[in-house]
Amino acid sequence: MLNNMVKFFPSIVLSIAAILLCLGGLDFLWFSVISGDWYSMQMGSLMRETLIVWPWGVFYLMYGGVVFVLAVVANRDKPLYYAAIDGALLGLASYGAYNLTNYSILAGFPLTIALIDWAWGIFLTAASAACGWIGFQSIRKREPQ
Numbered sequence: 001m002l003n004n005m006v007k008f009f010p011s012i013v014l015s016i017a018a019i020l021l022c023l024g025g026l027d028f029l030w031f032s033v034i035s036g037d038w039y040s041m042q043m044g045s046l047m048r049e050t051l052i053v054w055p056w057g058v059f060y061l062m063y064g065g066v067v068f069v070l071a072v073v074a075n076r077d078k079p080l081y082y083a084a085i086d087g088a089l090l091g092l093a094s095y096g097a098y099n100l101t102n103y104s105i106l107a108g109f110p111l112t113i114a115l116i117d118w119a120w121g122i123f124l125t126a127a128s129a130a131c132g133w134i135g136f137q138s139i140r141k142r143e144p145q
Contacts, residue, residue: 011139015072018135019064022128030120042110064128066090071129072136080133087129088122095121 005012031039040047070090075082098121099114 008136008140011136012068014139015132015136016064016068019067019072019128019132020060022131023060023064023067023124026124026127030124039113042113043108046106046108063094063125067125067129068132071125072132075133076136076140080130080137083133084126084130088126090129091122091125092118094125 067087067090071083071086075086095118099118102109103111103114
C-alpha cells in the first residue's frame with residue numbers, strides 16, 4: 001500500500017487540491033452570490049455577528065479527505081459518474097445529518113433552509129468528488145502502470 005501511495009502521490013495531491021478548490025470555490029459562490037443574504041434573513045437570531053472561520057477550515061480539510069477516500073479512491077478504476085454518484089450519496093448522508101439534526105434541535109432553524117442546504121450539499125459533494133476524480137486521473141493516465 002505504501003508503494004502505491006508513493007507511486008500515485010502526485011495524483012493524490014492533485015486530486016485533494018481539486019476537491020478542496022471545488023468545495024471552497026463553489027461554497028464561496030453559493031454564500032456570496034447565489035444565496036446572498038438569504039441565510040441571514042431566514043436564520044436571523046441564530047447567526048453570529050462575527051463569523052468564526054477556523055471551523056470551516058477544519059471541516060473542508062476533513063470532508064475533502066473523506067470525499068477523496070470514499071468517492072475518488074473507491075472509484076479510481078471506474079468511470080467519472082461513479083465518483084459523482086458516491087459523492088452525492090456522501091453529501092446526502094452528511095448534509096442530511098447536519099440539516100435534519102439542526103432542524104430537530106434548534107427552535108429557529110427553518111425547514112426551507114434545511115432542505116435547500118441539504119440539496120446544495122448533495123450537489124457540492126458530487127461536484128467535488130468529480131473534480132477530485134478528474135484530478136486523480138489526469139496524472140494517473142500519464143504514469144506508467
